Amino acid sequence: MQSVTPGSHTSLPQRPASTLAVLTGVNAFNYLDRFITAPVLPLIIVSLHLSDAQAGSLQTVFILVYSLACPASGLLGDRGKRLHVAAAGVALWSLATFASGLVASFAWLALARAVVGIGEASYTVVTPSLLADHYPPDRRGRALSIFYAAMPVGIALGYVLGGQIGARFGWRPAFFVAGGPGLVLALTLLFLREPPRGRFDQPSRPATSLHETIAALRQRPSFFFNMAGQTIFTFSMGGLGAWMPTYFVRERGLGVAAAGTIFGALLLVAGFLGAIAGGQLGDRLARRFPGAHFSFSGWALIASLPFTLAAVLARAPAVFWPGMFITMLLLFLNMGPLNAAMVNVLPPDLRARGVGLHTTTIHLLGDALSPFLIGLVSDSLGLRIPVLLTGLLLPLAGLVLLIGRQQLVADLSARPPQR
Numbered sequence: 001m002q003s004v005t006p007g008s009h010t011s012l013p014q015r016p017a018s019t020l021a022v023l024t025g026v027n028a029f030n031y032l033d034r035f036i037t038a039p040v041l042p043l044i045i046v047s048l049h050l051s052d053a054q055a056g057s058l059q060t061v062f063i064l065v066y067s068l069a070c071p072a073s074g075l076l077g078d079r080g081k082r083l084h085v086a087a088a089g090v091a092l093w094s095l096a097t098f099a100s101g102l103v104a105s106f107a108w109l110a111l112a113r114a115v116v117g118i119g120e121a122s123y124t125v126v127t128p129s130l131l132a133d134h135y136p137p138d139r140r141g142r143a144l145s146i147f148y149a150a151m152p153v154g155i156a157l158g159y160v161l162g163g164q165i166g167a168r169f170g171w172r173p174a175f176f177v178a179g180g181p182g183l184v185l186a187l188t189l190l191f192l193r194e195p196p197r198g199r200f201d202q203p204s205r206p207a208t209s210l211h212e213t214i215a216a217l218r219q220r221p222s223f224f225f226n227m228a229g230q231t232i233f234t235f236s237m238g239g240l241g242a243w244m245p246t247y248f249v250r251e252r253g254l255g256v257a258a259a260g261t262i263f264g265a266l267l268l269v270a271g272f273l274g275a276i277a278g279g280q281l282g283d284r285l286a287r288r289f290p291g292a293h294f295s296f297s298g299w300a301l302i303a304s305l306p307f308t309l310a311a312v313l314a315r316a317p318a319v320f321w322p323g324m325f326i327t328m329l330l331l332f333l334n335m336g337p338l339n340a341a342m343v344n345v346l347p348p349d350l351r352a353r354g355v356g357l358h359t360t361t362i363h364l365l366g367d368a369l370s371p372f373l374i375g376l377v378s379d380s381l382g383l384r385i386p387v388l389l390t391g392l393l394l395p396l397a398g399l400v401l402l403i404g405r406q407q408l409v410a411d412l413s414a415r416p417p418q419r
């Protein structure tokens with residue numbers, strides 16, 4: 001019998017569905033490990049004697065390091081084997097998540113979460129480029145919507161597992177369970193095959209220097225509108241994701257297990273349905289209206305306003321839980337369309353670096369700041385005011401995308417035809 005080695009021709013078939021399934025499954029664990037802290041945060045605060053500002057800074061440290069690691073990951077992804085970069089990242093973040101349960105102080109926990117950020121950056125930056133080389137432009141929105149549907153699944157599993165395990169056994173075992181499967185997942189990636197780079201795109205002269213990279217991106221203004229809209233969106237979503245379980249514990253009187261489980265279940269259903277539907281609808285509309293990926297996402301974010309108000313301000317569960325559900329559904333509608341709009345305007349040799357710069361910016365200016373700022377304001381005013389103000393930023397992100405719609409149309413019309 002012929003032996004199987006990573007990267008050989010006897011590895012997993014190079015069918016788009018196979019690669020998409022594996023990458024999506026790993027992406028679910030990516031977000032599980034990222035958000036496992038949120039549901040056990042009330043327990044960590046008590047155990048390590050943290051202020052709300054310190055508690056919020058745990059997510060800030062993770063996102064800050066994650067953001068700074070993204071450009072280097074993008075450079076490695078454009079110049080080397082993307083699957084090797086991804087596998088190394090999965091192994092690193094999983095080991096660091098496991099180690100988070102062993103720490104005895106705030107400083108060591110912050111360090112462990114920072115290392116998780118390095119590992120996750122290595123995976124997140126290169127995977128959209130891999131999928132872009134498996135699917136032609138008119139199918140990328142649907143493929144990326146499936147990939148990003150793992151986000152609500154992973155976050156929801158993190159909330160549910162963290163809440164249930166934390167309530168029964170304490171916060172440390174939650175990190176052990178979340179980090180355990182990582183090495184197996186990393187090995188699985190090594191048995192996929194690297195697709196030909198740019199197989200559905202016309203070849204272009206590679207941008208080799210930082211100056212050439214920035215110049216190439218400046219020729220695509222929609223990239224920057226996309227980045228600006230997603231920065232505001234990420235600021236709001238990241239801050240709310242980090243604090244909403246604690247908000248429901250303090251403001252609604254729920255227990256840790258109930259807050260994590262209910263919020264996680266709503267997120268699972270709303271996020272999954274929103275991500276899948278958004279990719280399908282976005283691609284269908286984009287065939288008729290070239291700027292539809294922006295306009296569809298923009299109107300969805302604007303429409304979230306009344307439901308966000310209900311989710312935060314209403315006292316009755318019959319009002320605030322449905323409001324939260326619809327808000328999350330509208331948020332996740334834009335995941336596939338906006339990422340498809342980004343990779344469709346970038347040349348193949350620039351995709352990983354473009355995604356790296358995009359990821360660095362939206363997180364460095366987005367959810368690297370919001371969890372800490374919410375915690376800082378909460379120490380003085382309580383959680384309700386900063387949570388409400390953060391949610392009210394979502395329509396602003398929608399306006400930015402609507403303003404940039406014509407730029408997206410122009411950038412797509414200037415793109416060379418697919419092969």
